[in-house]
Amino acid sequence: MPTPPASATQRPKPARWLSSGNSITQQFLSLGGRPDIVSLAGGLPAAELYPVAEIAAASTRALARWGSVALEYGPMEGLPALRAAIAARVSAAAGRTFGPENVLLTTGAMQGLDLLGKALIDPGDLIMAQFPTYLGALDAWRPRQPRYERLDWTLAAPGCEATLRQAKFVYAVPNYSNPTGVLVPQGQRMALLDAVMAAGTWLVEDDPYLPLQLDGPAPPSILTSHAARHPDGPYDGPVIYLGTLSKSLVPGLRVGWVVAEAGMIATLALTKQSTDLSSSMLTQAIALDLIESGFEARHVPSMLSAYRERRDALCAALASHLSDWFTWDVPPGGMFVWATARDPAFDTNALYVHALAEKVAFVPSSVFDPDGALTTAMRLNFTRSSPERLVEGVRRLERAVKRYLAARPGRAA
Numbered sequence: 001m002p003t004p005p006a007s008a009t010q011r012p013k014p015a016r017w018l019s020s021g022n023s024i025t026q027q028f029l030s031l032g033g034r035p036d037i038v039s040l041a042g043g044l045p046a047a048e049l050y051p052v053a054e055i056a057a058a059s060t061r062a063l064a065r066w067g068s069v070a071l072e073y074g075p076m077e078g079l080p081a082l083r084a085a086i087a088a089r090v091s092a093a094a095g096r097t098f099g100p101e102n103v104l105l106t107t108g109a110m111q112g113l114d115l116l117g118k119a120l121i122d123p124g125d126l127i128m129a130q131f132p133t134y135l136g137a138l139d140a141w142r143p144r145q146p147r148y149e150r151l152d153w154t155l156a157a158p159g160c161e162a163t164l165r166q167a168k169f170v171y172a173v174p175n176y177s178n179p180t181g182v183l184v185p186q187g188q189r190m191a192l193l194d195a196v197m198a199a200g201t202w203l204v205e206d207d208p209y210l211p212l213q214l215d216g217p218a219p220p221s222i223l224t225s226h227a228a229r230h231p232d233g234p235y236d237g238p239v240i241y242l243g244t245l246s247k248s249l250v251p252g253l254r255v256g257w258v259v260a261e262a263g264m265i266a267t268l269a270l271t272k273q274s275t276d277l278s279s280s281m282l283t284q285a286i287a288l289d290l291i292e293s294g295f296e297a298r299h300v301p302s303m304l305s306a307y308r309e310r311r312d313a314l315c316a317a318l319a320s321h322l323s324d325w326f327t328w329d330v331p332p333g334g335m336f337v338w339a340t341a342r343d344p345a346f347d348t349n350a351l352y353v354h355a356l357a358e359k360v361a362f363v364p365s366s367v368f369d370p371d372g373a374l375t376t377a378m379r380l381n382f383t384r385s386s387p388e389r390l391v392e393g394v395r396r397l398e399r400a401v402k403r404y405l406a407a408r409p410g411r412a413a
């Protein structure tokens with residue numbers, strides 16, 4: 001008798017780390033495609049503001065300029081002219097020279113996070129991370145099985161210095177953090193830099209929201225502040241800076257970058273070799289055109305006025321409908337409002353189920369906690385939906401809160 005063919009359930013199982021992963025980002029992206037649901041969940045820009053015609057024209061120009069080079073595998077470090085353009089951008093901000101050797105182009109900033117995990121983290125290594133922590137970073141590093149300690153920006157927590165000395169790196173999103181929208185003041189940035197220098201560790205500064213300054217300028221990045229203090233010689237500081245075109249232009253280009261001292265860039269480039277050989281040369285060539293032509297710089301302000309209106313609409317709707325149960329700060333930039341329940345026993349994981357029944361989605365706070373224990377808050381995105389949709393979403397959220405409270409054992413609405 002021939003052996004019957006094995007079914008999929010009998011074949012070898014996926015790697016163990018996957019059982020501790022989650023599909024939440026996948027879920028949010030698919031919810032965003034359902035017109036009956038008001039999604040305040042994803043972290044996406046406004047699709048109707050994507051400059052489709054300008055990107056079509058830039059693609060034509062890029063292919064005319066670069067020809068087959070734009071269709072090749074590229075150098076691992078990225079299109080040299082775009083590396084030089086990013087180096088020039090950082091040099092101008094810092095008032096000192098960064099060279100192409102300080103820049104690695106990546107397939108979105110997300111790849112920068114992934115490469116850092118591969119290059120730096122051994123199982124059990126410690127990361128001191130801004131808390132709550134960007135879900136994508138937790139996802140990227142999950143296969144490496146790190147431990148986490150919370151970064152307290154006041155650096156006043158007992159044992160902070162010793163923890164910093166043990167950490168492989170510190171992870172921070174000082175500009176309009178994902179998920180909280182917080183803008184970290186200059187004094188705290190500099191204090192962290194000094195503490196990192198004293199501890200002799202790395203500082204990963206993840207800065208995708210830099211262009212989305214809704215209420216005036218953000219303080220200088222930690223990278224540029226540090227570099228400005230050390231204006232001579234090759235840059236050899238502890239900051240590993242991640243940037244992207246996803247928020248200033250479109251996420252679909254998948255163009256991001258890492259800026260760091262040259263040895264770290266070489267290590268990350270080696271790591272990239274086994275990840276994707278090279279990022280798309282075509283989208284790098286298009287990105288270069290959009291930067292060199294000045295289009296990126298012209299595009300951002302028009303986007304910001306729409307985002308300001310949306311943020312204000314969301315916050316006004318929250319004040320009208322949810323202030324009995326939640327508090328929040330109006331974020332000075334970025335894409336998110338972080339709403340925290342007044343009742344410390346409130347559970348936004350449970351609220352989420354009622355929200356979906358009311359056809360509105362948000363991101364519950366638990367996914368931004370490596371331990372999943374933070375259940376009192378939610379992240380609300382304001383960039384993706386029109387002001388009218390945002391107001392409708394908050395109305396639905398109010399109904400969901402009432403359903404949740406009515407369903408809570410022993411509690412009255």
Ligand SMILES: Cc1ncc(COP(=O)(O)O)c(C=O)c1O
Nearest residue numbers: 043108109110134178244246256
């Ligand atoms: C804090 C943070 N880092 C990195 C990324 C990834 O950006 P990219 O689209 O460039 O991969 C995001 C995207 O939302 C983010 O919020």
